[in-house]
Amino acid sequence: MSTTVEVARYVPADHEPIWQATWSSAKCFEAGDPTTDPRPKYYVLEMFPYPSGRIHMGHVRNYTMGDVIARFKMAQGFHVLHPMGWDAFGMPAENAAMEKKSHPGTWTYENIAVMRKQLQSMGLAIDWSREFATCDPDYYQHEQAMFLDFLDAGLIDRRDSKVNWDPVDQTVLANEQVIDGKGWRSGAAVEQRTLTQWFFKITRFADDLLAGLETLERWPEKVRLMQANWIGRSEGLQFRFHVCQETAPVSHIEVYTTRPDTLYGASFCAISPDHPLAVALARDNPDIEAFRKKCAQRGTSASEIEAADKEGLDTGLEVLHPLDPDWRLPVYIANFVLMEYGTGAIFACPAHDQRDLDFARKYDLPVTPVVCPSDRPEEGFTIDTEAYTGDGVMVNSQTLNGLTPDAARAAIIDMFEKNKWGERKVNFRLRDWGISRQRYWGCPIPVIHCGDCGVVPVPRQDLPVRLPDDVSFDRPGNPLERHPSWKHVSCPKCGQDATRETDTFDTFVDSSWYFARFTSPNDPRPTNPDHAKAWLPVDQYIGGIEHAILHLLYARFFTRAMAEVGHVEVKEPFAGLFTQGMVNHETYKSPDGKWLAPEEVVVAGDGAAHLRDDPSVTVRVGGVEKMSKSKRNVIDPTHIIARYGADTARWFMLSDSPPERDVQWTEAGVEGAWRFVQRIWRLVDKIARETRIADHNPQQDGLAGALYKATHTALYNVTHDLEGLSFNRAVARIYELANSLSDAKPQTPEEHAVARASCETLVTLIGPMMPHLAESCWKLLGHDEILAQTAWPQADESVLKSDHIVLPIQINGKKRHEINVPSDADKDSIEAMVIADPRVQALIGGGAIAKIIVVPGRIVNVVVKS
């Protein structure tokens, strides 16, 4: 036993700021010119934060993961770009300005200063020289320039549109921003309004955005699926019904269907309350007008739609069935037909569509099945209250009878196209992206409205259109609208008095291209195309699943648009996407039902909890939920870093839970990470004092060989785990190596040399995850160079396999015994050894061996006939 030496505890506050300063002054993390750097590039990016005031644990998790990747890739010899910025426009700044009677910009930049400091205390390997905020005019001027580019390229549209109006935030929302009929930010019930709006023509790329998903192999399947569903491509037939009544306002009605095969089951035709025909009919028919009004008032929330009955009104008009001149179908106005999708009119086949069936039953319209399930007799197949939507055989359909619905569909479409009655049509659920927001704290839309010239783009030399600073927030609404002078300008074309557009961009526009700006943050153009080409796409993007549709779809669109006008060359911005889970915490309630903060509660090992100030009061431990202010289960990262240091917080975030899953923040878990930090410090200190660097022979028996093997196994495994973003597994492998190393009691010089080398590897492996501790250990081991600039070691794979292995022996599929064999033994010799083994003989007793399955290196299974 070596004599006990008092090792000073590792005090993070004594180490972490020093290393942060060292990395900063050595410019360790500043990316250079990618067009001249010979190393392969690697761009790692975490979704940039909204400067809300303070960082939260979700940020810690997100940025720790990205940081591990950045440091790991740097060590592996990549030229790494790992930047940080601020998604700085948005409503909270305006709300804060109203409350505090200050300016949104002041609030925002103050928050940025606080949060930058917090992030820097985490020891992130970020190139801070590229930092920007989207509210910097230097940034948003390029956004305005690109808007003009897109306008020239025909990628932008301005039109009247029914929009989602958020009455609390007093602004329009895009479809993607309405969740369950409520504003994504305010939670207020969204109203319908008609406004003139700017649109990005995202639908122009609908097919390409869908097809592109196939190429995103390093995206979660789930996100790709969600985007595919959101884009909602459907193939069908668009055709015209002739209206029988000559006095009708229109001669025919255009409909879209994905089920042309069910045409012989048609029962009625239905148009949207907003359909031009309905509008025309309403002029002389008060009943129709009343019905239209009623439909317009109906709510749009999910629950209201759920509760709303299928309702309709017979127009009295009839249309001719296209395949039978004697067959007439009534035309209804129906509340479930949307003007925004397809043609705003449908034909209904109630037998095979539940919604049509509900309607038909209510208004007593015919229900004729035309698809019969293959396993049921055609006679007597009727529809009751449930529509049949499955496959089968066509019936009641004249020439189509006997075909499958697929074949019938093809036949009908062919026939209609041949006769020019209609054509094949692809429809999308995706709508154009409405980007106008009636808010101050956003990027001004660079156009001017002139009474004579109409909409005039702001000339490029006049960019940026800056937000005025002298604005007031004492009233609701848009301060730009009521600013005394800002909007009054002369028309760039004719010089007359004109007004500026007072709407600003949706803040999702800002985040749709920031990753491209990071590649050349100071270029006078939106991007330096050479640098954008060299760095893009982002190799690894990391963020929350909540952006699966919104931000990630917009960014994919924007990249395509930028490519079209020449700012980038890629179509897909993010080659790899990783969606990390949330950080959760237990919730606590006092006996009188009030939420309690974790620091007010003491939880015992058995789960019982009581108040910290009054142990006689029992606390109710509730569910493990996302950290939120309302439930008071928030842990402030600053407190954790102050008490345990950044490395402990980082290590805990990476341990145990797989990164894509939610992680539960626990005091015990943090304590565990803290103990490991101290343990590593003691272990490295001991080895640094007892051993020294020396050559050693890897091929040997005993302790030295075993430790060498454990070291290189760990190195091999951790390397692969980090490559696959399996941080929790990498952590486990590092624990194993630390255990092997502290269990080892090296005696001989050879053993000392192996222990020393093993310790160096251990420190290197810890480097990306606990960078400060690793640097201090590295120094303790006698190194003067910075570990962050040291190359990742190469695993000696020759020792990963030993010359003898223990094979389990199963008898009839159950493990019964083991056998030690040379690892290169072939099937026959293993089989012979197994049969000859006395224990195996005893186990099979008198039974005869029917078969022996030998999987070399894995297992032996002896099948015995009983």
Next chain:
RNA sequence: GCCCUUGUGGCGGAAUUGGUAGACGCGACGGAUUCAAAAUCCGUUUCCUUCACCGGAGUGCCAGUUCGAGUCUGGCCAAGGGCACCA
């Protein structure tokens, strides 16, 4: 309603993708050290039976494929998520 994901010890989770289920961590229990504590170190920890060995059961439930299933197939059950008048 439709689509997707996930179900493994007291807990978080491993399992080289069809080959020894429970690595690693947390918690718990026992012990050492200490006047005592903190810290640290050593041990035990899926369940049942047993002093112990030997056994038996076991990856949400029920079937199936296979020499062999946590892993593949089918059907249930449960939890979570997404979409939702999209013709």
